[in-house]
Amino acid sequence: MTDTESTADTEIATDETDTLIASNKVEGTAVYDEDGEKLGSIYNFMVDKFSGQVEYAVLQFGGVFGLGSDYYPLPWEKLSYDTDQGGYVVDIDKETLEAAPRYTAEEPPAFDQAYGERIYGYYGLTYS
Numbered sequence: 001m002t003d004t005e006s007t008a009d010t011e012i013a014t015d016e017t018d019t020l021i022a023s024n025k026v027e028g029t030a031v032y033d034e035d036g037e038k039l040g041s042i043y044n045f046m047v048d049k050f051s052g053q054v055e056y057a058v059l060q061f062g063g064v065f066g067l068g069s070d071y072y073p074l075p076w077e078k079l080s081y082d083t084d085q086g087g088y089v090v091d092i093d094k095e096t097l098e099a100a101p102r103y104t105a106e107e108p109p110a111f112d113q114a115y116g117e118r119i120y121g122y123y124g125l126t127y128s
Helices: 007-015 094-098 113-122
Strands: 030-032 038-047 054-061 070-075 079-082 087-090
Touching (some): 038 070, 070 113
Antiparallel strands (some): 079 087
8 A cells, every 4th residue: 555545545456346236235325216215225146057147136025124025036127327316227117026026034035047047037038
């Protein structure tokens, strides 16, 4: 670190660059619909072990303070980061999301091929 570099600048560089972001900064990030209404926040995301590609962002939605929330896997390509809002925007309204495939903390799904096809199919995408 040089004399002109601050500790804050160094810390930011380890969590986020122009094109990369650390997983701990994605978790908890707000997700909005196209009208700017907050739908929930990113609980976690699922990464393919072999390709390293993110397949799903799991949206935590409903409940109070995380209690009673459901978890909605969203194909990663459904999310667009909006720097003005400081969160992700999806082209999904609340009603569509409420009818989407979801799971509870007590009954997580088997993230297998059939489940991937179901999730991606619901959003009109092809699972590969």
